[in-house]
Amino acid sequence: MVEPKECNFNDPLLLQCADLILPYLTPPELANISITCKSLFNISTSITLLRISDASRTFENLPIPFLNPTLDHHPYSYFLYTPSLTLASNLQRQFWGGTSVISRPSRPVLEPVSVVDEFGRKVWGCVCEDCGGSGSGLGSECGCLGLDGLGELGSECGPGCLCGPECVNRFTQNGVAVRLKIVRDRRKGWCLYADQFIRKGQFLFEYAGELLTTKEAQRRHQHYDELRSHGCFSSALLVVREHLPSGKACLRLNIDATRIGNVARFVNHSCDGGNLSTKLVRSSGVLLPRLCFYALKDIQEDEELTFSYGEIRKRADGLPCFCNSSSCFGILPSEDT
Ligand SMILES: [Zn+2]
Ligand SMILES: [Zn+2]
Ligand SMILES: [Zn+2]
The missing domain is CATH 1.20.1280 (Monooxygenase)
Known part of the structure; x- marks a missing residue:
């Protein structure tokens, strides 16, 4: 230098x-x-x-450091941070790493985007005094907990409820819940690691990024493919399909964490299914669910966090997979969006 x-x-x-x-x-x-x-x-x-x-720019409760034992010229990964889902954004710059006294950014509040669900019904939250049980309503259980009959969907209290942010039925609404670190690997690039023991079933974080329309997701997917063919570039565009109980309708969530996202963008794929599971969680009074990550098994401190991106491998020229598991296919899953 x-x-x-x-x-x-x-x-x-x-x-x-x-x-x-x-x-x-x-x-x-x-x-x-x-x-x-x-x-x-x-x-x-x-x-x-x-x-x-701190990769989170102090948005999260705990700092999430970068570690680079390979000592290549990547001291950190540059992206804009959002602790929760955000609409396709034209945010260009964001304060990161200053010493001047700018107060810690606060987590955006879950705004009710609609009070009508996909069946046209009005969605309301609970009216408990204490959703934990003892003092709740007329001695009955919190109604938000009871909504979990919708298959894979989790449900929590939200802006449609009378309870506040201190309610016990809002596990996934306070950002990253465990200590993490982002470690550089020569082949895989940045990887997300546990920096503490995590118990099976524990909530870790949601997949935050820009929420896109399907048309915009397809446009970006194509653009990212082009960039990738010109050299090293990695995108973090995730498509999640939620099958509704009727079996017919399917809600599609397109979350792009390539430019704006949270730490979940560093979770790598593993062909053996990894150690994380995902679940869509809905909050009362909010139309769209959020994709949340949980520990599939007990996870030790210093273990890499991985999950399966999917099973579909349409392209033989897909990106190489370095997951190192005995069941590795050699290429990363991909599908046409
Ligand atoms: Zn309640
Ligand atoms: Zn509640
Ligand atoms: Zn509630």
């Missing part, structure tokens, strides 16, 4: 400005500005260290 020259960038006001602006820069921009003078080099270095210390 070229040592930047001394400069007369000593005006405290200018340095304060740099402190406010530099955290909005991308890694290439930051690298460019850091070679202009020593003061900016020092600020850039501290920003890089803060970014390495």
Whole structure:
């Protein structure tokens, strides 16, 4: 690295400005500005260290650090962070790694997007005083818990309920629930690891990103394929199909965490099914379910977190799989969207 020259960038006001602006820069921009003078080099270095210390930009309750034992030139992965699903966004820049006092971003509140479900029925939440049991309503169980008859669908209290965020039936609504770290692998790139013991059945995190229409998902899928054919590029566009009890209708969720997402974008595929399971969880008063990840078995500290992306391998020229399991197919699952 070229040592930047001394400069007369000593005006405290200018340095304060740099402190406010530099955290909005991308890694290439930051690298460019850091070679202009020593003061900016020092600020850039501290920003890089803060970014390495927390991928979540303080959106989550616990920091999620990057570790790179391969020592290649990837100190961290650059993407915009959202702790929950967001509509297709034109967010371009986001504060990350600054030392100036900008208050910790707060989690967006689950807004009721609709109070009518896919059958045209009004969706209402519960009216319990305490959804945990003892003091609830007329001695009956919380109605939100009882909605779980919909197959694979989980249900929780939400903005349609009278209870508040402290309700016990909102397990998946407070962001990442376990200690995690993101570790670089020479072949697989970034991988998500447990940084604590996780008990079987425990909730870990949801798959957050941009919620797309199917048309937009198809357009991006094509675009990502093109980028991939031109060199190394990895996308994180997930298509989830929810089969409704009627058996006919099928709700399709397209979540793209390529540009904006949370840590779930680092979960790699494993041909043996991995150690995570997924479930769609619906909150009372919210139309769309969220894709939540749970421990399929007990997970030890320092174990990589993986799940099966699917079974469909349409393309023989698919991306190579490095899952290392005895049942590895050699290529990653893919399907036409
Ligand atoms: Zn309730
Ligand atoms: Zn509740
Ligand atoms: Zn409820």
